[in-house]
Amino acid sequence: MKIAMLARNPNLYSHKRLVEAAEARGHTLDIINTLRCTMNITSHRPTILYNGETLKGYDAVIPRIGASITHYGLAVLRQFEMGGVWPLNESVAIGRSRDKLRSMQIFAKHGLGLPVTAFAHDPKQTDEVMKIAGGAPVVIKLLEGTQGIGVVLGDTERSAKSVIEAFRGANVNILVQEFIKEAGSSDIRIFVIGGKVVASMMRTGAEDDFRSNLHRGGSAKMIKITPEERATAIRAAKVMGLNVAGVDVLRSNHGPVIMEVNSSPGLEGIEKTTGIDLAGKIIEFIENNAKAGKTATKGKG
Numbered sequence: 119m120k121i122a123m124l125a126r127n128p129n130l131y132s133h134k135r136l137v138e139a140a141e142a143r144g145h146t147l148d149i150i151n152t153l154r155c156t157m158n159i160t161s162h163r164p165t166i167l168y169n170g171e172t173l174k175g176y177d178a179v180i181p182r183i184g185a186s187i188t189h190y191g192l193a194v195l196r197q198f199e200m201g202g203v204w205p206l207n208e209s210v211a212i213g214r215s216r217d218k219l220r221s222m223q224i225f226a227k228h229g230l231g232l233p234v235t236a237f238a239h240d241p242k243q244t245d246e247v248m249k250i251a252g253g254a255p256v257v258i259k260l261l262e263g264t265q266g267i268g269v270v271l272g273d274t275e276r277s278a279k280s281v282i283e284a285f286r287g288a289n290v291n292i293l294v295q296e297f298i299k300e301a302g303s304s305d306i307r308i309f310v311i312g313g314k315v316v317a318s319m320m321r322t323g324a325e326d327d328f329r330s331n332l333h334r335g336g337s338a339k340m341i342k343i344t345p346e347e348r349a350t351a352i353r354a355a356k357v358m359g360l361n362v363a364g365v366d367v368l369r370s371n372h373g374p375v376i377m378e379v380n381s382s383p384g385l386e387g388i389e390k391t392t393g394i395d396l397a398g399k400i401i402e403f404i405e406n407n408a409k410a411g412k413t414a415t416k417g418k419g
């Protein structure tokens with residue numbers, strides 16, 4: 119097969135592993151720098167120009183679109199989809215999962231466990247937002263945050279309110295969430311491919327941090343998840359419409375609650391922790407599923 123991978127940095131562990139796995143199985147995998155793609159949107163047959171040439175002949179495209187270029191990256195992916203190239207994850211599904219509010223609303227609608235979450239646009243609503251989240255301690259999150267940056271614990275009513283007001287003053291969107299203390303600075307990353315759990319790990323925050331992010335100094339270990347956690351992760355990936363997903367859940371007193379669902383989950387932490395060849399499993403999934411024009415949404419947007 120001829121596979122395209124939309125990515126910017128060819129030296130990232132995840133990207134190198136996917137190239138390696140594809141080549142080991144006899145495929146070619148070209149890394150396409152998303153931002154260097156030019157789109158011809160006017161023609162009847164949508165095309166993508168790359169380094170002066172029209173991209174063609176691809177059987178599948180692996181989107182690894184960074185959070186900072188979601189908008190342009192999804193347009194490029196849609197262009198592939200409209201040209202009939204099978205995407206590992208569809209643009210519509212990635213768009214859903216990148217929007218924290220939208221995804222939480224979808225999870226709630228499907229009865230999946232979530233931390234109690236409040237959101238308001240008006241700075242005057244601080245008291246109400248605090249009340250919905252059940253009062254201090256609460257977790258305050260930047261909607262556009264990543265790698266644990268912009269995730270703050272408001273220990274007391276007073277500190278929570280000043281954090282909310284500071285964020286609001288900076289004119290950024292936030293959500294306020296019940297603090298799941300019983301999770302003990304740990305979360306579980308569950309890796310789903312094609313509706314099956316293929317690997318999972320528990321990440322625990324550094325000594326003095328409630329955030330479990332490995333980027334913030336957390337550590338990871340292998341873990342056996344419960345059937346309820348497994349079902350939650352599979353369902354979360356399904357309602358997002360993602361073939362490949364990294365589902366993050368916290369163990370709360372009221373069962374597993376979903377933190378977020380990642381559409382381009384990193385491979386380094388989880389492959390090194392579990393010893394499972396996830397890159398190989400992803401390529402295998404592509405082999406078994408890629409078919410020209412076979413997408414649920416066909417880039418309908």
Ligand SMILES: Nc1ncnc2c1ncn2[C@@H]1O[C@H](COP(=O)(O)OP(=O)(O)OP(=O)(O)O)[C@@H](O)[C@H]1O
Nearest residue numbers: 257263264265266267269295296297298305329330
């Ligand atoms: N409501 C909560 N209760 C307890 N701990 C939380 C809560 N929300 C977040 N955390 C902790 O903080 C960490 C970071 O939060 P979150 O995953 O929402 O944002 P992020 O890591 O910045 O986003 P991304 O994972 O996309 O980089 C979580 O992994 C979890 O350990």
Ligand SMILES: [Mg+2]
Nearest residue numbers: 263264265378
């Ligand atoms: Mg996120």
Ligand SMILES: [Mg+2]
Nearest residue numbers: 265266366378
């Ligand atoms: Mg996270």
